[in-house]
Amino acid sequence: MTAPIIFAIPKGRILYEALPLMQAAGIEPEAAFFDKESRALMFDTSDPGVRIIRVRAFDVATFVAHGAAQAGIVGSDVIDEFDYSELYAPVDLDIGHCRISVAEPAELAATDDPRSWSHVRVATKYPNLTRKHFAARGVQAECVKLNGAMEIAPLLGLSSRIVDLVSSGKTLKENGLVEVEKIAEVSARLVANRAAFKTDERIASLVEKFRAAGNA
Incomplete structure (x- = not known):
């Protein structure tokens, strides 16, 4: 059985701007994600092949760069601060300005x-x-x-x-x-682990879905 894609999203200002784009890309978080009393950090989505983790913005870059998550959303400020060679940022989502x-x-x-x-x-x-x-x-x-x-x-x-x-x-x-x-x-960017993008066609497909959602 193929392991699900782990998609990292940041807590805070970018999150609620990102949700409509995620939904357009076919990733809608389960109801528990919106429970303010919940302390869970990992959630299922409408796509059984994708799970999301909700972490601090700076940690999104680290999880994705090191391959613990395969893709995510993070501000360009964080990308520039860490400058990870394994972090690929193919799509400017035009949010979080x-x-x-x-x-x-x-x-x-x-x-x-x-x-x-x-x-x-x-x-x-x-x-x-x-x-x-x-x-x-x-x-x-x-x-x-x-x-x-x-x-x-x-x-x-x-x-x-x-x-x-x-x-x-x-x-x-x-x-x-x-x-x-x-x-x-x-602005916020869609990021992917560079190795995962090259070897897992699901990541490339996800990138295209977000590109289409952003253009729409």
Whole structure:
């Protein structure tokens, strides 16, 4: 009996935008998936050959790259942060739009010029992406790794700047921060394990279903 495809999806902002595309691709989660009291992480779907796991966005990339899951959905920010060679991202799903930006306190931004930076201390959950961005400009980035609550770091003196996802900018504003530099636009991508894509025709078929759903 052929083992089912494991499809990884992220908790949080992308999930509910992804559900209509999943449904169009023939992957509809079982009812238990929508039970807010459930602590289960793996679920059946309308396709008996596909099971889904619901994990943190950063973990989607890791599960798929290492072959524990064969495909999934994750933001391009996560793909860029990990840069796994075994992670293949064939379809931009055109959902989960935001940007990854550098922000700093408004009073600092009033006199600051990012073009003059030679060294920056930055709080971020994207240390690799951040270092790569600043290195391309000849700027040395000292990254303080945080998993959340980035906006409070400048207020408490942990760092003078942050690199984080920005959507409306409301959270930045409420914490006295302003964007001073955009690093990249972000959207959600369908990802697949590169080896699985090459050897399992079901993965290639799934990619085409999502491509068609996105185009529709």
